[in-house]
Amino acid sequence: MRVIKYSFWIFLAALTALWFVAEPRAFAPDNFFAFRSVMMQYTGILAIGCMSLAMVLALRPRWPEPWFGGLDKMYRLHKWLGIGALVMAVLHWLWANGPRWAVSLGLLERPARGPRPHAASQVEQTLSSLRHSAEQGGEWAFYVAVLLIAIALIQRIPYRFFYQTHKLLAAAYLVLVFHSIVLTRFFYWSSPIGIVTAVLMAGGVWAAVNVLLGRVGIHRRVLGRIASLDYYPGVRVLEAGIDVPSGWPGHQPGQFAFATSDPSEGAHPYTIASAWSATNRRINFIVKELGDHTRRLRDKLVVGQEVRIEGPYGCFTFNDTCPHQIWIGAGIGITPFIARMKYLAQLRKNDQALPPQKIDLFHPTADYDEVAERKLRADAEAAGVRLHFLVDARHGLLNGERIRAEIPDWPEASIWFCGPSRFGEALRRDFAQKRFPVHERFHQELFAMR
Numbered sequence: 001m002r003v004i005k006y007s008f009w010i011f012l013a014a015l016t017a018l019w020f021v022a023e024p025r026a027f028a029p030d031n032f033f034a035f036r037s038v039m040m041q042y043t044g045i046l047a048i049g050c051m052s053l054a055m056v057l058a059l060r061p062r063w064p065e066p067w068f069g070g071l072d073k074m075y076r077l078h079k080w081l082g083i084g085a086l087v088m089a090v091l092h093w094l095w096a097n098g099p100r101w102a103v104s105l106g107l108l109e110r111p112a113r114g115p116r117p118h119a120a121s122q123v124e125q126t127l128s129s130l131r132h133s134a135e136q137g138g139e140w141a142f143y144v145a146v147l148l149i150a151i152a153l154i155q156r157i158p159y160r161f162f163y164q165t166h167k168l169l170a171a172a173y174l175v176l177v178f179h180s181i182v183l184t185r186f187f188y189w190s191s192p193i194g195i196v197t198a199v200l201m202a203g204g205v206w207a208a209v210n211v212l213l214g215r216v217g218i219h220r221r222v223l224g225r226i227a228s229l230d231y232y233p234g235v236r237v238l239e240a241g242i243d244v245p246s247g248w249p250g251h252q253p254g255q256f257a258f259a260t261s262d263p264s265e266g267a268h269p270y271t272i273a274s275a276w277s278a279t280n281r282r283i284n285f286i287v288k289e290l291g292d293h294t295r296r297l298r299d300k301l302v303v304g305q306e307v308r309i310e311g312p313y314g315c316f317t318f319n320d321t322c323p324h325q326i327w328i329g330a331g332i333g334i335t336p337f338i339a340r341m342k343y344l345a346q347l348r349k350n351d352q353a354l355p356p357q358k359i360d361l362f363h364p365t366a367d368y369d370e371v372a373e374r375k376l377r378a379d380a381e382a383a384g385v386r387l388h389f390l391v392d393a394r395h396g397l398l399n400g401e402r403i404r405a406e407i408p409d410w411p412e413a414s415i416w417f418c419g420p421s422r423f424g425e426a427l428r429r430d431f432a433q434k435r436f437p438v439h440e441r442f443h444q445e446l447f448a449m450r
Contacts (some may be wrong), residue, residue, distance in 0.1 A: 001444075002439055003068055004077045006271075012084065016042075017051050018193035022183040022185075033111055036099055041185055043092035044195060046121060048180045050085035051145075051173055052204030054078050054196075058170075060217050060313070070315035071327050071444040072256075078152075086149045089142055130182045138179030141172040148172065158292055163266035170208035217258065217267075217310040222247035226305045233297055234369025236289040237332065238298050239273070242307055243282050251283070253340035254318055254403040256447075257311030259285060259302060265293055265312060269447070271335040271418070271434070275343035283309070288332035316445045318355075325363040326407055327385075327426065330419025331338040334363050335346045336445065337418070338379055345382035354384070360407055364390040364398040364419075400430035421448065 020026065025043070029035035057078040060071060068074045102108040105283050119125035148169045151157050180201065188194035210216060228241035242259075249256070251272055258267035258374055274284035289295045316324065318340055329337040341361075347354050361380060380387035388406065390398055404410050415431065417424045424444045432438045 001073075001076075004073055004080065007068070007077060008080050008084070010403055011049070011053065011081075012046060014286075015046055015193070015196070015447040018191075018196055019045055022188050022191040024195045030125045031111060032108070033099065035096055040095045041181060041188075043088045043095060044180060044184065045193060046178060047088035047092055047398070049197060049200050050081045050088060051176065053172065053201035054085060055204040055207040055211070056217065057081070058211055059332030062220075062313070065313070065315055070445075071313040072316075072448075075448070076446050080166055082149050086146065089145065093139075093142055095188065102270050104382035124186045126180050127186065132181035134179045137175045138183070141175035141179065142171045145169060145176065159268070160265050160293065164264070167211050170211040171198035173204060173208050177205055181379040198267075198405065203435045213408060221308055224248075224283070224307050224309050226301060226307060229298075229303060232372045235365065235367040235372050236286045237372065238286070238289075238294075238301075238370070240285050240301060241274075241282050242309065244309060245281060248281065248283070248309065249312070250278065251312035252276075252317045254316040255285070255314040256310040256334040256336075257309050257313065260306065260308040260310075261297070262407050264312035267308075268293065269313075271314075271339070271445075271447070272336045273335040275339055275346050277346070286332065286335045286338070290332070290342065314445075316416070316443060318416060318440070320414045322441065323357060323411065324407070324409055325357045325359045326410065326413050326415045327359060328401065328403075328415065328419065329363050330363065330398075330417075330423055331365055331367075333417075333445070333447075334365075334376070335418070336362055337363075337416075338376070341379040341385055344384065345379065348382070359385045360388065361385050361389065362388045362398055362403065362406075364392060364395075366392045394438065400434070403427075404434070410434065414443065416443045416446070418445040421446065 007172075023038055023041070026038045027035075029038065051077060057074050059073075062071075064074060065071055092239070098107060099110075103110050117159045119128055148165055151162055151165055157272050180197070184194070184197070189198065222244050224242040224244040226240055227243045228239075230239045231237070233397065253275055254271075256269050256271045258269050270285040273286040274281070287294050287297060287380065289298075291338070316336055327337050327340075329335070342355060363376065375390060376389065377387060379385075390396075407413060415427075415436075417427060426445065428438050428442050431442060
């Protein structure tokens, strides 16, 4: 989370600093309307900058994953950039329209407007002739973008509707790029802020075109076929085994992939719950009935059905040198740990070197299924993992104090958490209060892609 926060604020600060280079007298204007003009430029630059970087991240590029700690963290930055773009765009709109309203109400007096300065080049003259179109198009694109970002942020809106409408943001973004090119002060384009903004917009335009053409992640897609379906009614979980005969590059335990079984519903992210074997070439997903889409899967999926898989993504891969690892898989958050246990069992079976850590796995769950518990215990035994299976109604709720009581050497351990985000944040705060180095050794999957 710290890298995400730093990246977001450093990005805004860098754009602000570059803008000040172009506008050194920004806060020493001749009058209010001159100040309004520079603030419209400033908020516009920040808005299009945030939108551009958000568009690039929408392509799910893999090269920044190690820096941010996984695609799940990059999507959190994508969300913050969307919110930042929304806030700056609203401020930009208010600077454009608020003074006009004040003039119409007699609260402000607009100074006499002289003729526009003569264009110094043909390019500037052409841009000047497009001002009216850019203003009109930008205003309507702003309204569309506000609506679509609001849909993305309101979790109660079904994922299907979000998926079908969110790509329209790419079209609105292209109109806003036109708006920005025309209405940004011409001399900016030869300054550092103009060059950086142009690069950001070029990347954003490339990303927007790919989004509109449905090419996001196209080089990481493979076709699979459902080979098995098992349902565990006690925990309302469906396990799907999918054969991927060719194209799948393999994955590390703890990574996830996007699966598409219904094109109208779009791609959904699921943690992979199996170790990879080049001879078997099958990956498993474990899906809990949490929303409209996941509740329908049991009735919609059939053995033999084709499924499109895209990935793998993520850095929740258990790589550290601590002598002890504490795993906490709450509810359906158990899936990356199942994959890791199957991987460790595979190493033991083949007499290969095992990682040196001792491992304790805590699995708190509100639901219970006897078959699911039996399979989990078998996985833990085969992997040499000490399992703490906790049903809330029987054993009470898990907390930091209980973990520390069970694991005396917890100060030297690393913690790997996957589960409800509020539970993870509560544990993180609890261990931070005990001076545990959470920034370095508390690993949490942020499995929320909108």
